[in-house]
Amino acid sequence: MPPGSIQEAWDNHRFSVRLVNPSNKRHFSIIVVGSGLAGASAAATLAELGYEVKVFTFHDSPRRAHSIAAQGGINATKDYHNDGDSVFRLFYDTIKGGDFRSREANVYRLAQVSSEVIDQATAQGVPFAREYGGLLDNRSFGGVQVSRTFYARGQTGQQLLLGAYQAMSRQIAAGNVELHTRTEMLDVVVDDGCAAGVVVRDLLTGEVSSHSAHAVVLATGGYSNAFFLSTNAKASNATAIWRAHRRGAVFANPCFTQIHPTCIPQTDETQSKLTLMSESLRNDGRIWVPLQEGDERLPDQIPEAERDYYLERRYPAFGNLVPRDVASRAAKAMIDDDLGVGPHRNGVYLDFAEAIERLGIDTIRGRYGNLFQMYERITAEDPYRVPMRISPAPHYTMGGLWVDYNLMTTIPGLYAIGEANFSDHGANRLGASALMQGLADGYFVLPVTIGDYLAAHLGEQPPPTDHPAFEAAEQEVDERVRALLAVDGRQSVDHFHRELGRTLWQQCGMARNGPGLEQAIHEIAALREEYHADVRVLGDGESLNQSLEKAGRVSDFFELADLMCHDALYREESCGGHFREEHQTPDHEALRDDDNFAHVAAWEYSGAEPHILHKEELIFQNVHPTQRSYA
């Protein structure tokens, strides 16, 4: 950790890291895996600096990365509204929102660079929402009391990703970035303890090949799809980080997963994914359930006096804008108490009637038009007239590869940025902070810190791709692919993925307890064994084979799911999104145990149980951990 006060740490660090002089940068090659917000912004910036960059993505175009789906907004401490915002306040909100389980110095730096991220995006032409005077507009997100969220209608992630994608496209045209689409990374190659490159598979031809570089950056996103049903894009997966973990990168806080309160409730068993309704809707929507259990009346037939606006009642200071973990648990409690609404009684209402009355329908349409349309397409209900129905769903993973202040994993030369790392959000991420973090990592942090590692390797060449370390890794990849095709069992990949998801959701979802987690560990092991004996993957490995792609990803999800449960079992406290039923306050809020668990649980791969635990103590010098209160 850099020396000096938290305010000076990043400046001091930037001054003390070794630099690579501009003419030497072209002698270094860097592989970036992933072209979402984090990967595309890093690739563009590294190439602008003069490094030789290769980018890999399994998508057909970088613009399809899951980041494209982010809706609501991105935070920054501009304080354009003069409402008392500051770097310290964003830092404080993020540490508190994360329930005091993140690293102070990283979070402070994030708050410091947030404002530059907005400048950068605006200069690229990101069409953020404007006020009539032409200046930038803001909205609020959960867990904060200022307006610091910048947005581009309900398509903020799309517009920010297109900005980064376009900057990267400029570098591709200039010959500084070599882009490999429809190419999936299946292993990290480590030589002499340092990252030396990757093994990839061409998804169209099945060809397995190696690429070497001085440093490797993983920007491969989160692992919510371990739950099968989540708000993530269907192809989002954990293979890249899991393979890095197996090669020695330590995995931090795998059980810190976020369940988002406002998603469209599941309708049936065949459903393939869940759709988020942005948190920004909680700016104007009011959440309620009927007071009476099992009430079957339509919402407009339930008079005001018979409704429970339970968030406003329980948390008057933050109302509908409490953090996600709090809102999700409250919704679950209502649904569990048979107060749920809708045909399957698995949702709560998010009602805009009062806002439409107050602001007019046009204002509401201007703010949320595309979200309302999306809702209408899926449910065939008109949210301008009937309250939305929402329910909690897996959405984001705070856990990820452990990284130091330089964003380097425990394998020297291997970096993790964006949702793939564990860095900034502790046990619960605040809304509009993932876009901020991904872009802060990619545009402003990694391009500086990576030089520190590279400078020490000036004049050295990475090992060639016929080096034994590459050949061994290629062979392992080949064998894995072949083994999946050879099982020739009876059940489809999706069948197993659904079953895995069901177990995880029941035992390692919104509420967890010791016996349930132990049971989940057994169930997952049994299911995994069955998977490798009975999965059916048709076709061959020499052409486009989507079942084979899925099969590899699901087999890694099995291993990760086991670690998630072990981590959840180990963490005998409740914090943020990790709620152990054994540890709660009398009014059912999360009860932390700072004496025993104020640390990052970082797991080393051992190949078998027990998993090896390392602890990074979290030291709070600038904020004092308290019981979070939003009342």
Add this chain to the structure above:
Amino acid sequence: MKLTLKVWRQTSPEARGDFVIYTVDGANEEMSFPELLDLLNERLTAESSDPIAFESDCREGICGACGLMINGQAHGPQRGTTTCQLHLRTFNDGDEIVVEPFRSAGFPIVKDLVVDRSPLDRIIQSGGYITAPTGSAPDANLIPVPKDDADRAMDAAACIGCGACIAACPNGAGQLFTAAKLAHLNLLPQGQPERPKRTLAMVETMEAYFGSCTNHGECTAACPKEISLDFIAMLNHDYRRARRSR
């Protein structure tokens, strides 16, 4: 619901393709179109026949990965809707539905319903950006943008790059896609310095891959984001101006 699907199958870019007819039982109105194909693929897998290759990822209308010709229409019959947002309640029990890939000379077929849309990336690479290297940006509020301009730029920027406009066009023209990106950048003050250069480069790259526009208007009708034809008028105007100043 019971539906009959007539699906284009083609094992590789070089192979000859053909329609294959499948009956799907047990679909329901709530399902989205990709979920219908999932259901069929589960059945095909159970019967040991090769599942149908098709693309989709976000399944909420934003990534642009999905894209099928459904009964001859790009993304199917519902306006302003992507394939993944099309739910079976738009169809009737017993319907026959024809499912093809996005067909266009510019989009070679990869397998079954999957096509290669990489020319769209090439158009962006040729100039679809504003040069603003990281770190060089002034404070965001130093460049006020009139709300109407920002809103129009956003209308254009809403393009998801699915390629429906090209698949729908009788000439396979890439005008609406290119115009949307040009309008997004050319409407903003930040985009002015490179406006002529960008316009020339993008239009010329577009012409290398795609057919020419004869104002059919099928593109806008098929566009899931309902991007307006006005942007093509703006493209033509900008292109003429840029050529004159060359």
